[in-house]
Amino acid sequence: SQKIEQNSEALNIQEGKTATLTCNYTNYSPAYLQWYRQDPGRGPVFLLLIRENEKEKRKERLKVTFDTTLKQSLFHITASQPADSATYLCALDIFSNSGYALNFGKGTSLLVTP
Amino acid sequence: DAGVTQSPTHLIKTRGQQVTLRCSPKSGHDTVSWYQQALGQGPQFIFQYYEEEERQRGNFPDRFSGHQFPNYSSELNVNALLLGDSALYLCASSLLDEQYFGPGTRLTVT
Numbered sequence: 001s002q003k004i005e006q007n008s009e010a011l012n013i014q015e016g017k018t019a020t021l022t023c024n025y026t027n028y029s030p031a032y033l034q035w036y037r038q039d040p041g042r043g044p045v046f047l048l049l050i051r052e053n054e055k056e057k058r059k060e061r062l063k064v065t066f067d068t069t070l071k072q073s074l075f076h077i078t079a080s081q082p083a084d085s086a087t088y089l090c091a092l093d094i095f096s097n098s099g100y101a102l103n104f105g106k107g108t109s110l111l112v113t114p
Numbered sequence: 115d116a117g118v119t120q121s122p123t124h125l126i127k128t129r130g131q132q133v134t135l136r137c138s139p140k141s142g143h144d145t146v147s148w149y150q151q152a153l154g155q156g157p158q159f160i161f162q163y164y165e166e167e168e169r170q171r172g173n174f175p176d177r178f179s180g181h182q183f184p185n186y187s188s189e190l191n192v193n194a195l196l197l198g199d200s201a202l203y204l205c206a207s208s209l210l211d212e213q214y215f216g217p218g219t220r221l222t223v224t
Contacts, residue, residue, distance in 0.1 A: 004156075041217075042218070043206075043217050094159060100210075100211050102159060103158075104149075104157045106154070
């Protein structure tokens with residue numbers, strides 16, 4: 001069955017450092033992969049989308065890589081700030097680019113301390 | 115421009131009852147998806163509506179049903195509630211592949 005795995009443990013880093021979160025998947029051939037941020041008690045907020053034919057994408061302090069051979073995506077936050085503390089979710093399209101339905105990982109909790 | 119709105123915010127129901135949750139999509143969005151998020155888990159896809167039809171469905175029983183109205187708003191209905199249905203129910207609207215989520219409805223089944 002399709003499976004998405006993210007860092008199971010919370011990630012604690014110091015302000016100013018780069019946070020790197022991992023998303024691995026099995027039994028998928030996704031057309032794209034997305035990253036979302038979720039704060040407690042709120043809905044996920046879209047951050048970045050990367051397509052299967054793209055290796056890397058950047059947006060401000062965020063960078064995503066997508067390796068379809070390794071079946072892995074890495075999500076980097078550079079110059080991290082306490083305001084970046086949240087849960088980050090990796091999501092893949094379920095139905096091969098049809099209908100934009102998503103399957104999410106459990107998320108990785110990031111804590112950035114001053 | 116209002117984003118995705120959901121009502122109610124919180125709801126407490128008893129086992130065996132039925133519940134209806136509502137969602138208004140972001141302006142201009144024609145596709146609505148519903149997700150269930152249990153505590154400590156990622157959202158799980160329930161189903162998606164487009165042009166008032168269920169377009170895709172996840173691995174949820176028939177107790178979960180929905181509807182989309184001509185103005186693109188949507189309802190999620192859950193019959194014969196179980197304790198395990200307690201979760202945050204999220205609605206997401208989309209025009210292309212980026213999904214905008216609402217704040218969710220927290221359903222507690224006792």
